[in-house]
């Protein structure tokens with residue numbers, strides 16, 4: 001589910017991690033991998049993609065390329081950086 005489709009009441013009492021909480025200093029493997037793969041163009045999609053990737057790797061630490069494609073394609077990147085997005089998730093998975 002997308003956070004933009006949830007109300008605060010939907011997560012009442014739950015722990016919620018935001019992009020700011022993922023790594024205060026930007027050193028989370030996914031953040032470092034996106035820099036290394038030069039993923040963002042405009043950056044509009046970045047927070048959503050990083051958080052979706054974090055959830056994916058939490059559930060599945062070694063996803064296949066097809067699993068990454070299926071998961072990450074649910075978030076729109078208007079700049080079309082999907083190949084770099086997929087590579088960054090693979091890079092982060094290999095470093096975790």
Ligand code: FES
Nearest residue numbers: 041045077078079
């Ligand atoms: S980098 Fe521009 S929307 Fe994804």
